[in-house]
Amino acid sequence: MTDEPHAQTDASTLEPPGRGRDPRKRELRTDGGTASPGNDDLLEAYRQRKEEPAEDGETAETRKRRELRRSKNGESIVVDFVANFVAGGDATFExxxxxVLMSERRLILATSRSKTVVPITAIFDIAVGQVPPEVEEFFDYTVMVGYIxxxxRRTTVIGGDRETIEKFSLLLFRATLNGSTTLVKHPAKVGGRVMDTPKRKTGLHLDYESVVFPGNDVFSEGDDPFEIDLASVIFFEVIERTVDDEKRLVLSVQHFENSQTVTSEISMGSRRKMNILGRYLRLIYHWIKSDVRDVELEEETLEVLVGLYSTGSDVDLASLLELEAAELEHHLGELFDDNLVTDVELPCELTPQGRLVVNEEIEGVNV
Incomplete structure (x- = not known):
C-alpha cells in the first residue's frame, strides 16, 4: 500500500537543553509560539469549568459530561488531559x-510557566506512534504534530499511554478535516472498468471505521451520500491530476463495496489536508490490520464469518452452512474471542477487523 509522500516535520526547531531563551520570559503568542501564561479566554473557560461547584446530587463525572462552558469567542474545550510534551518553536528537547487542551480552532499546550498555541488551520502533518530520535528516551508512544x-515549520511532540494518545489523535484528525469541501468521483472504476461518473462537491466526515461523504444540500440524481469502509480498503495512492484547469493531488482509493472492487477518487484544494487525509487512512488501516495479523481461523469458522457478511439477519445461518446449532455457537464464540464479531450470539455484526478478514478472503478468491 502506498501513501502520499508526506511533508517532513522539522525537528531541527527543537533546541537541545541549554539553548534558547528562558521559557519563563516568553510573551503571549497565538500563532504557535511559546508564551507565558496570560488571561487567554479558552484557558479561562477551562479554569472556570474546573472550579464550578457541582449541582445537587451531581458527581464529578456527570459534571464533566455536561455541556462544556464556551469561551468568550464561542470556542469549547473538546480535549483536556495531562501529558508530557516537547512544545514547538523555541522549546528544548527536554x-x-x-x-493539553483543544478547541475546534486551537491546540494549546499549557504549563504553569508557559503555553504554546497551535491554530488547527496551521497543522500540516499528524504522525502517530513515531517517536522522533531526539526524544525517544523520554517517550514510549507519541503523536507528532507539524505546523507552520x-x-x-515547527514540531510539537506529545507523549503518553497508547490509548490516550490514540484517542487524542483521532480527535485531532477530525478537528483538522471534518467539514472540509471535497471533490469526489464515485465510483471512478468498478473492477477494471472506468466509469463516466461526474465529479461532485461534497463534505467530509471522519469516523473510526469509515470516511463519510454526506453530500450537500442539493442532490442531483445519483448524488446520494456514501462512505468508504476503511476495513474494505485494498490499496490507495496519491496521484497528481489536472482538476478544473489546475494541478491537484487526488487520493485514489480501491475498496470493496457490495462484494465488488470499486475505486473512488477524492481531492481537496488544500495539499495540507490531502496529506493529513492520507495519513489518517494509512493509520486506521494499520490499526485494523495489526489487530488481525496473528488471527488464524479454521475453514468452517471462516465460512461462518463470510456467511454473516453475506446474509441478512433473517437467514437461518446454521441451515445455510449445514451446521448444528451447537457447532454454530462454537464458531461464533471463536470469532468473538478474536474480535471479529460483536456478539457470541445471533444477531451480531462484523467488527472492522472481521470485515477486513472477509475482504481479504474475497480478494484472494477473485485473484
Whole structure:
C-alpha cells in the first residue's frame, strides 16, 4: 500500500537543553509560539469549568459530561488531559508536564510557566506512534504534530499511554478535516472498468471505521451520500491530476463495496489536508490490520464469518452452512474471542477487523 509522500516535520526547531531563551520570559503568542501564561479566554473557560461547584446530587463525572462552558469567542474545550510534551518553536528537547487542551480552532499546550498555541488551520502533518530520535528516551508512544508559523515549520511532540494518545489523535484528525469541501468521483472504476461518473462537491466526515461523504444540500440524481469502509480498503495512492484547469493531488482509493472492487477518487484544494487525509487512512488501516495479523481461523469458522457478511439477519445461518446449532455457537464464540464479531450470539455484526478478514478472503478468491 502506498501513501502520499508526506511533508517532513522539522525537528531541527527543537533546541537541545541549554539553548534558547528562558521559557519563563516568553510573551503571549497565538500563532504557535511559546508564551507565558496570560488571561487567554479558552484557558479561562477551562479554569472556570474546573472550579464550578457541582449541582445537587451531581458527581464529578456527570459534571464533566455536561455541556462544556464556551469561551468568550464561542470556542469549547473538546480535549483536556495531562501529558508530557516537547512544545514547538523555541522549546528544548527536554519534555515538560502540562495540560493539553483543544478547541475546534486551537491546540494549546499549557504549563504553569508557559503555553504554546497551535491554530488547527496551521497543522500540516499528524504522525502517530513515531517517536522522533531526539526524544525517544523520554517517550514510549507519541503523536507528532507539524505546523507552520509564518514560513517556518515547527514540531510539537506529545507523549503518553497508547490509548490516550490514540484517542487524542483521532480527535485531532477530525478537528483538522471534518467539514472540509471535497471533490469526489464515485465510483471512478468498478473492477477494471472506468466509469463516466461526474465529479461532485461534497463534505467530509471522519469516523473510526469509515470516511463519510454526506453530500450537500442539493442532490442531483445519483448524488446520494456514501462512505468508504476503511476495513474494505485494498490499496490507495496519491496521484497528481489536472482538476478544473489546475494541478491537484487526488487520493485514489480501491475498496470493496457490495462484494465488488470499486475505486473512488477524492481531492481537496488544500495539499495540507490531502496529506493529513492520507495519513489518517494509512493509520486506521494499520490499526485494523495489526489487530488481525496473528488471527488464524479454521475453514468452517471462516465460512461462518463470510456467511454473516453475506446474509441478512433473517437467514437461518446454521441451515445455510449445514451446521448444528451447537457447532454454530462454537464458531461464533471463536470469532468473538478474536474480535471479529460483536456478539457470541445471533444477531451480531462484523467488527472492522472481521470485515477486513472477509475482504481479504474475497480478494484472494477473485485473484
Amino acid at each position: 519534555p515538560v508536564k502540562g495540560r 508559523v509564518g514560513n517556518r
